[in-house]
Amino acid sequence: MIEFEDVTKRYPDGTVAVDKLSLRIPSNEITVFVGPSGCGKTTSLRMINRTIERTSGRISIDGEDINAGDPVTLRRGIGYVIQHAGLFPHKTVVDNVATVPKLLGWDKKKTRATAMELLERVGLDVKLAERYPAQLSGGQQQRVGVARALAADPKIMLMDEPFSAVDPIVRHQLQEELLRLQRDIGKTIVFVTHDIDEAIKLGDNVAVLRVGGTLAQFAPPAELLAHPDDDFVESFVGQDRGYRALTFLKPDDLSLAPLPPELSVGDDGRPLGWKSNGELLPLGAVFQRGDSLRATMDSVLTSPVGQGVCVDEAGKAIGVIDYITLAEVLRP
Ligand SMILES: Nc1ncnc2c1ncn2[C@@H]1O[C@H](COP(=O)(O)OP(=O)(O)OP(=O)(O)O)[C@@H](O)[C@H]1O
CATH class of the missing domain: 3.40.50.300 (P-loop containing nucleotide triphosphate hydrolases)
Incomplete structure (x- = not known):
């Protein structure tokens, strides 16, 4: 010291x-x-x-x-x-x-x-x-x-x-x-x-x-x-x-929804983008379990459909989170 x-x-x-x-x-x-x-x-x-x-x-x-x-x-x-x-x-x-x-x-x-x-x-x-x-x-x-x-x-x-x-x-x-x-x-x-x-x-x-x-x-x-x-x-x-404090909050039991059919996923399980009217929209930022709430929120905010994609260590999509669920987590 x-x-x-x-x-x-x-x-x-x-x-x-x-x-x-x-x-x-x-x-x-x-x-x-x-x-x-x-x-x-x-x-x-x-x-x-x-x-x-x-x-x-x-x-x-x-x-x-x-x-x-x-x-x-x-x-x-x-x-x-x-x-x-x-x-x-x-x-x-x-x-x-x-x-x-x-x-x-x-x-x-x-x-x-x-x-x-x-x-x-x-x-x-x-x-x-x-x-x-x-x-x-x-x-x-x-x-x-x-x-x-x-x-x-x-x-x-x-x-x-x-x-x-x-x-x-x-x-x-x-x-x-x-x-x-x-x-x-x-x-x-x-x-x-x-x-x-x-x-x-x-x-x-x-x-x-x-x-x-x-x-x-x-x-x-x-x-x-x-x-x-x-x-x-x-x-x-x-x-x-308040927003920057989210960097230090790491929820350990974030509840993820199953992968929706609009999410396009490759043969290896990696997310590719969002299907919309015959087009593939970009994915936005992905996050992992254990990431900060800031990273999770960034994923939701950058997603073209308002759903952040959670991936595992290998990059495979394992679930999504939307605005409403995230807002629940953010509520003090
Ligand atoms: N050799 C010196 N003689 C007189 N005053 C000094 C001397 N060195 C630094 N000071 C003064 O001491 C104060 C603190 O300076 P210091 O360099 O430690 O600040 P600082 O917080 O590191 O600043 P900065 O972010 O601008 O580098 C300042 O008012 C500076 O002008």
């Missing part, structure tokens, strides 16, 4: 970026710092690896004050990923990833093998290993940044707006891959973003900060959406929070 106790940062010009911040960041989970520009997210993050030194208060990792040892040793146990990846331009991809293992004096073979394995893990083609950062796309550079941060197998990863500089589609992919990776590696990740949707998608917990560097609310995303503590959090979370 990383613990902030009454932590304040006052810059030399008198700006108080973080003001008596107290919070507990659980181990092996993703905690997101979110808030408007200038609310002290980056300052808070960088105080953890002491690239910014706190003015007062205490920050501890597993009970030990981070000021007890020297900052260089501290930083070796903490991966750091920033916007634009911050890769060394004159080093190849594999050498970028190998930076910390080399510093730690690992032998060459082990370092290279680890670096190549990490490239694969973050979804990069190992053929790119000998390229230079400028020869990669923005999304690929970010993946290298994540691999580099993971190279020495740190317990903690600090990520400062790592996906902000890429287009929305790549951003979505990087978010999905981070979640997939985290299921395997279970690191303590502290992630900074100004985007509440990103915070809600990635965070096990979300810390909402307000300008002046104070904590407005610290809660899991579902709780934040359902019960914002005050007007500031409510407005920051956004207008459609």
Whole structure:
């Protein structure tokens, strides 16, 4: 656990970026710092690896004050990923990833093998290993940044707006891959973003900060959406929070209707579309049992006949749900 106790940062010009911040960041989970520009997210993050030194208060990792040892040793146990990846331009991809293992004096073979394995893990083609950062796309550079941060197998990863500089589609992919990776590696990740949707998608917990560097609310995303503590959090979370809360609701006993004759199904049981006046209308989005109510609702809304199709793991149609049944499920 990383613990902030009454932590304040006052810059030399008198700006108080973080003001008596107290919070507990659980181990092996993703905690997101979110808030408007200038609310002290980056300052808070960088105080953890002491690239910014706190003015007062205490920050501890597993009970030990981070000021007890020297900052260089501290930083070796903490991966750091920033916007634009911050890769060394004159080093190849594999050498970028190998930076910390080399510093730690690992032998060459082990370092290279680890670096190549990490490239694969973050979804990069190992053929790119000998390229230079400028020869990669923005999304690929970010993946290298994540691999580099993971190279020495740190317990903690600090990520400062790592996906902000890429287009929305790549951003979505990087978010999905981070979640997939985290299921395997279970690191303590502290992630900074100004985007509440990103915070809600990635965070096990979300810390909402307000300008002046104070904590407005610290809660899991579902709780934040359902019960914002005050007007500031409510407005920051956004207008459609009721709808977005459906992401976290997963009905376990959704009652499905049998497949209607208008649904065209292939020989392999996969749904193909909806028969209508001799035409085949597109299917719309499908969902699976165990998906969120948001996904289920999306399936109903995108269906041309108002019926969402549920499929099994193999993609075979197993039932449908219509507006009326869905409305019953949604009723509080
Ligand atoms: N070196 C510095 N000297 C003086 N003030 C600073 C310094 N660095 C940051 N600040 C101020 O501290 C406050 C918090 O900055 P910080 O970068 O932590 O915010 P942030 O929430 O990460 O912002 P953004 O989302 O815009 O990146 C801001 O008012 C900023 O202007």
